[in-house]
Each structure stands twice: as structure tokens, then as C-alpha cells.
Amino acid sequence: MKKNYISGLLFLVISFFWGCDKKGNPLPSELKFSAKLNGMDFLDQMPMVIPPGARRTPVLEVEYFGTDKSYFQVRSFLKPVDQNNKLGDFYLLIRIPSKEQLSVGKAYTFDIIPGKDILTGIDRKIYEDENRLFTSISSSTFNIDTDYYGVGTVTFTEYDSVKNRARGKVDLVFPYHDSITQNDELKLNGEFFCWINK
Secondary structure, eight states, rough: HHHHHHHHHHHHHHHHHHBBOOOBOEEEEEEEEEEEEEEEEEEEEEESOOOOOOOOSSSEEEEEOOSSOEEEEEEEEEEETHHHHHHOOEEEEEEEOOOOOBTTEEEEEEOOTTTTTHHHOOOOOOOOHHTTTTEEEEESOTTTTTEEEEEEEEEEEEEEETTTTEEEEEEEEEEETTTTTTTEEEEEEEEEEEEEOO
């Protein structure tokens, strides 16, 4: 028992030093979502070593609830690369209901329910309840109880269920009043390389 404890502790110490720089900051892994939001650079990059309970994004989640509620969803917490960017952080969600594997090279196209492009509270469940393909973004800095639903496409360029890795490209537009650039929409385009959580 004591030998297993010491071995486990030694493994954690080695992992910590292997996955951190000289200042103790976590080294980034190759898993990342890099995007431009209204021309500004945003990034979500998973560290090489992740402590228990830490947020693990970007991720492609595979959820099976029988034939009527099965879906794939990409989640990402996008942070501005420039720390002086006043737009703050964003949470991106892409959901694709499907009973079959994702198709590589196919453009999945998103649209909105008319009049339901900005929702708060319980109203946000309408897209999930209808089990429809959708994408939404929300600010994790301002108006955190509001989701903005968008139009556009996501195309997967790789889907490897053996290595549990996926790659893709997104081109999306959301209604969003940006007080910094005075835009009334948020244009997001980028690429992701993420792990698959089944």
C-alpha cells in the first residue's frame, strides 16, 4: 500500500515538472480552438497536464440518449489573446443531433428560430427541446445569463474515434452588440483540434 502511494506521488511530481515551464505555469498541449471574433484573436488551449476537476476544453462530447436525443457537441471557452481586449471571454457551444457518426468534409449549417436569436433564462431550452442543430455563444464576462444563437457552418476535417481526436473549421455569425467596435453582430471564424469525450 505504501509503495503504491509513493509511486503515485512520484508520478504526480514528475508530471507536474514535465507539464510546466520554469515558472510553474502549465505548458499548452496541441489541443486548442483558435478563433477571430470581429477580427480579434481568441484562444482556448488545453494545458498538457490538467489537475483533477479542472475545465477540459476544447472538447467534442458524444451523448447517446436513444434514437431521439443523441447528439455531438463542441464546447469551448474562448479567451482574448490580447489581455487588454475589453470584449471579455466567451463560451461557444455547437450542437449537432445525430444517430450516426459525424461526416468528415460535410458542412453542417446552422440557422435560428425566427425571433429566438437572443434568449435568457428557461427560454434557452427551446433549441435543446426541439433537438435541433444549433450554435450559441454567451459572454462569460457580461450578460452571463443570455445566449446568442447564430448562423453559419462547421466542417469537420478529422474525426478519429480511436485516438479520440477531432479537427474542424467554423464560420459563424451571432447577433451581439459589441460596444467596443460598435458592431451589432459577432463574426467568429476559426479552427479547432480537440479531444473526444464519449
